[in-house]
Amino acid sequence: MNIEDIFNKAREEKRTVLTEIEAKQALTAAGLNCSDTRLAADKAQAAALSEEIGYPVVLKISSVDITHKSDAGGVKVNLKDKAEVEQAYDNIMKSAQAACPDAQIEGVSVQGMARPGIEIIMGMIRDANFGPVVMFGLGGVFVEILKDVSFGVVPIDKNDAAEMIAEIKGKKLLSGYRGQEPADISYLEDMLVKLSDFVDKTPGIAEIDMNPVFAWNDGAVVVDARIILE
Amino acid sequence: MMELFFKPKSVAVIGASTNPKKDGNIILQNIIDSDFSGDIYPINPTAPEVSGYKAYPSVKDVPGNVDLAVIIIPAKFCVQAMEDCAAKGVKAVIIEAMGFAEVGGDGIELQKKIVAIAEENGIRVMGPNCTGIVSRDIATTFFPMKNVPKGNVVLIGQSGLLAAGMASDIVVNQTLNVNKICSIGNKCDVNENDLLDYFGDDPETEVISMYLESIADGRNFVKIAKRAAAKKPVIFLKGGRTEAGAKAAMSHTGSMASDTKIVEAAIRQTGCVKADDFTEIKDFAKVFSTQPLPNGNRVAIVTAAGSVGVVVSDICAEHGLEMPKLSPHTVEKLKDVFPPNMPPANPVDLWYSIEKLGLVKTLETTLAAPLEDPGIDAAVLILAGMKYTMPVLDEKTVQKITAQYKKPVIVCMLVGYNEYKNRIMEELGRDLPVFTSILSGVKALSKLCEYGVRYHRKNG
Known part of the structure; x- marks a missing residue:
């Protein structure tokens, strides 16, 4: 499905929030490397997709009505074999239905466990005056408590992206801290530019969250993503 | 189009007064005291003559062309004055009167009417609630101003502090080699983007220093300021950056403040030099305009x-x-x-x-x-x-x-x-x-x- 079809489907269903799978499809189409994430409508399909993707895998509840998946008990990680996947599927369904009885559930998303890296957040919001604005920050406590993020007004070029990353107070973490592998900064810059180009060309997006992105010394991957339409 | 503001061949002062204490007299006197050598038309409903110049009851009665009209009459009469300007074919207007969007209520409506007339007739409007231009070529402020330098710095501001206090300080004490000081007030039409575009290309301008309470059009601002800042230093002080500042901005020139982080990102992206204080927009301009x-x-x-x-x-x-x-x-x-x-x-x-x-x-x-x-x-x-x-x-x-x-x-x-x-x-x-x-x-x-x-x- 191309981006337009994804957006149209959501609008027809009177949704402004895309599912994780839809969001990743759209971002993949925009040239961003997202973890391979597929929808399983039932337990058997979840097991089959897990076999295909390769263990360990992550299962997440897929429902347009459930935005806080972890809070609803809808996320199980590091599932190492078929039995664990099937068990996880049952648990997810049970707790999601308990937490959100009215939610319409389309199944679970199945994705591989991403190779760990430095946790990054990238995103976009629409400012009433400046239009779309992209954001970069370090994930976890850095974004939540220290609000260590920087912005760029769309469109940005690679130089702007470099300055955005350089502006982060915790930027030293990106160059390898206590044995942590350093991040591929040039790759992150390219990601920001691609995100900027995407929102610049694509009307109708209100907000994007790519959180977390795992940054490695040879690229990065979008592990979770959310897109909210206007 | 912007040339009409800075290098007009004829100017009408709507509200020119015979009373030397009134703004409408000082503005006329400032124009007379500047190097302006074109036609000067005081507009006054009763006086036959103001400061030695033949006066006319309406701008429509002026015999020749009017390139620029400066309006300094109570806000409620400004709509009529704008209509007269439209009828006369005036294409550049500076409205210095107060009582528009910055006061809210009826003022907002009045300002909307001004904008509508301007759009319909292709008139560019600076202000309202401003002092316009201070330069050697022409000075339209209602603070007495003589011997403005013909320097290399342009100051742009929204506030009276810059336009009045700083202008007098700079001009009288010769502390900065200015070329023009522009006060654009409520920015109902002409805004910082127009001026950055104009002064970015103006060979007389080597340094631009600017104080804004609000950014009129963020998306275009980033593009235009980036272009100007690539050619010459653009020093920029943005008011209303904190919650407290934003509230002050709303009650002051009727503007909304943008979110701090986004504005700072925009400043960084444009390559503007960020100032944190009024003195800095002058100090930085002094350094940039005098030093290699x-x-x-x-x-x-x-x-x-x-x-x-x-x-x-x-x-x-x-x-x-x-x-x-x-x-x-x-x-x-x-x-x-x-x-x-x-x-x-x-x-x-x-x-x-x-x-x-x-x-x-x-x-x-x-x-x-x-x-x-x-x-x-x-x-x-x-x-x-x-x-x-x-x-x-x-x-x-x-x-x-x-x-x-x-x-x-x-x-x-x-x-x-x-x-x-x-x-x-x-x-x-x-x-x-x-x-x-x-x-x-x-x-x-x-x-x-x-x-x-x-x-x-x-x-x-």
């Missing part, structure tokens, strides 16, 4: 007071400036003016030499040698308001030395007696940036270095 762009950030401190060295080093480091060792060649040149037991170093301490040779002779060595050093990009000269400094003013020593080297020099003046301090500020301050604090001087220099490094990297 350095190639790097290596600074020599030349000081009449040796004990400031440690503090200066800290402040330089905080602002990204380096204080390197002087080259052996420079040290050699300085040896004679240093006591035998005290090797020359950076900061260059002048006291021994001042006592021995006097300040003029001292500076001829101690300021010149570091500026000659290829390892030094800029210098901070620290002077004292003492009698021994006065010959340096009389002989223009600092000006003569700095003219020989294409390296920026700023002066900080820390201590001394007012009679001497004032002379330094006034006389040396005309030609060079003189600061009363090391912090503000070093900060301004750091902005110049940052810009210079960036500029040279981009332009080779």
